[in-house]
Every structure is written in structure tokens, then in C-alpha cells.
Amino acid sequence: MKLKDRVFIITGATSGMGKGIALKFAEEGASLILNGRDPERGEAVLKEVKHREVDALFIQGDIGKEATNKHLVDKAVEKFGKLDGLVANAGFLGLGSITELDTELWHRTFQTNLDSVFFLLKHSIPELKKAGKGVAVINSSIAAYKSFPKHASYCASKAGVLALTKQAAVDYGPEIRINAICPGPVDTPLLHDSAIAFPDPEMAVHEAEKATLMNRLGKPKDIAQLALFLASDDSSWITGCAYTIDGGIMANS
Template identity: 40%
Template sequence: MEKKVIVITGASSGIGRSCAIYFIEKGHYVVGLDVNEAALDAVNVEDQFTFMKCDVSKEAEVKKCIGTTIEKYGDLDILVNSAGIQRYSTVTETTEEEWDLVMNVNLKSAFLCAKHAIPSMQKKGQGVVVNVSSVQAYITQHRVAPYSTSKTAMLGLTRSIAVDYAPEIRCVAICPGSVDTAMLQVAFDQAEDRDKTYNEVVDMHLMKRICPPSEVAALIGFLSGDDAGSITGQSFRIDGGIGISIPGN
């Protein structure tokens, strides 16, 4: 790709941070949005990385950060909606506050960032939006009602953006399985038997491994690049084969 301007939400950790590193190493300009300070000390970013503290569930903050990005770089080429949180509860256990929090961070943020990024892409005549959904948009474990709902809804948002803004703008979704991030480690820490839970998660995947976030970033890099110019409106599972095998012989 020629040098691009990329906005990444949730850029301080996990998949978002790996995406930031990936695009920086490819020589692009990256703007990271997060409520937590970014830590990219291991990368020689020079003038390539700009961090903006932003609650991406609040429109005023999103509008300001996207506007500042366009003022600084002149335009915006790629938006990666990676911000996300997990809460463990059933419908009857989930409070209204927890439901709203998960929907706001996981889903509303993607809507708001796309809303304010797309006009710049339209002005340039091209752009890509990548929504980080989850394998739980297809299959669902116990006690993740708000999370799986938010991630499933992202697929509808992806299709709507792809249909409404073609042919200038593409939109795709990626659906990871278990990824070795801080959020997953917190989930393991909450288990009664951490080692047993970890092994169960590994065994759920046909590849018998937990995906490193760098592999997810590489897929996002490809899908947002020029070689994927005919791909839009689709979702891609990078899940180690979880949920496609029927037990037994």
C-alpha cells in the first residue's frame, strides 16, 4: 500500500495495539484512540503514531478526535474499530447499566467512528472500515448475552456500511476466536481453576492453540489493503476452527 492514515480504536492493548504496531512497521501513519494511555515503546514510531485519549462511546469525543486527525494529516484512509469489552452474564443476570456499557463500547463506538470517518473517505473517493467482531457472532458460549449480541450486531453494521457507501468505501468484519490478549487473561483469572479453563479453551480450537493478536492484525492489514479491493460486506473468521467440528466418530 501507499502510505495511509489509519485510525484504530482500542489501540492501547490487545488486537488494537497489534494493529497499530503492524501498520507502523509498514510505514503508515497511525492514530490510536483509547481511554487508556498507549504504550508502543517497543516500536520506533518517530512521527508515525499519534495517541488521542478518547471515549469512543461518546460522539463529541469521537467527532473531535476524527476532526483533529483530518486536520493533521489531510484525510483518513482506514478505520479499524477494535475497541471492545467483555462481561459475563445471562439475560436475567445482566443489569441495564452493564447491557448499555457493553453495547456502547462494542457497537455504538463503531457506529460513531464510522459516522465521522466516512465523510473524509468520501471526499477522497476511497476508504476502508474494518469492524472487529467475534466468533461469538456465530456460536455462543454460556453467560455472554450482552457481548455476543453486540458482536452479532456488528455484522449487520458491516453490511449496511458496505451497501450504503459502495463503490468508494469498503467495509469488512473479522471474527476472532480466543486471542491472547489482556482481556482473555482476565477471563482466565476469574475461573475457579485457571489451568483447567485455559486447557479447555485451547482444546476448543482445532488448531489447539490460542491465536496471537499479531495474526489478527495481519489479516486486518490484508483486508484493508489494495489486494483485497473486491472484498466488502463480508465477515472473516480467524478462530482456529472453533465450533465447526461435531464431536464423535
């Protein structure tokens, strides 16, 4: 039980990687505050988490808003008396090339992907310091390094996430360790939404799969294993890093 008696916030926990991370952290004994916008999927994940005999809360809310992030931290402290870590995982695509992209969609992508990380760190850091050995795992993307058609706001926001992760690690070490994950194509709804930007979406997913050196898409479980490593004491000398987890795509690009 690598996270026994530890309390974590996980955003974007209603689907894909966030759900996978929630289930893995629960198996490792963590108490959880889960967030997403969809209450039905949120309650379903909460039920699965509780089957693993840990305590958890689902809190519905738009993570792009500062008040939601503060509320998550307040609830963690109110329910569990402390906060040991967070996984900032929620993400939004906001597809469109620069000239096509509605400015509102640009802002929404940045609010969901980048402002949310700033807000969650801002409100969590005082609690993470109090708990001692605080950790933050931030979900970026290989899109921080590599461009894709019509992913202007997504790629730019994910690159910002990496810069913010390193900055936070510099400002808040040694008390808090802060690392990023940069997944390649993982089989979740967001990947299939992202493929819509390509002329043949089905082919784009197939080509992404072929471009890996492992001949398969990632699974939420693959990402959950890395998130667990970065959240646990197994990575106690690691901070300010970005871990690419992509089946080898970046080596092959």
C-alpha cells in the first residue's frame, strides 16, 4: 500500500486516465477527493473507488474556475484533516488552427488545461507544506513538444503546463515534489475527439497506434502506474521533471 493514509485530489476523475489513476490510488490506500463536471460518471467512479475500501468524495465543478479548486482543497481538509498530494489531470482540446479558432475557445482551453493547474497549486501548496512530503503530478502531453493539426490552443497550453511544473518545483522544493507526465496516444474519449482534427479520424488513431514502438495505444492503467510512482515515496529524489510515456512515439518522430 504505497499511499496508505494519504489524501489526494484528482481532477478529471470521471473518465479515462483520471479514472484509472483514481482506481489505482484507491488500491494503494489513498483517501480521495475526485473532480469532474459530469455528476453521473463522477458518482459511478466514486462507487468503484469505495469498493476498494477507501473513503472518497466526488465534487462536481468546472476546474477552470478558481473557486472550484479552492473548494476541492477546503473539502479535503474538512473531510480528511489534511492534503498530501494532487493529480491535476483534467484536460480539454479546443480544436482549431489559429485563424479558425474562436477566441473564447482559446481561453476555455487555457482555463481548463493551464489556469486550473495554477489555481490548484496555489490553493494546495499551503496544505501540502503542512502535511510534509507533499507531491503534485501534473498531466501535460507530448503535445507540449510536438504539434498536431488544429491543436493550437491545446499544444500551447500543454507547453505552459510544463513550464509551470518546473517553476513550481523550483519555488516549493524541498518540501513539495512537483512533476509532469507527458502521455502519447492513450485510448480515451479525448484521443478520439482529437482525431477529428485529421481528414480521416479512424485512420489517424490507427496511425498513432502504428507510430508507437509497442504497436498499441496506451491504456489509462499505463498512466496510472507512472502517476503512482511519482506520487509515492518511490520517487523521493525526483522533482521538476517531465516524464514522457508514449509507447516510444517521440523516439520515432
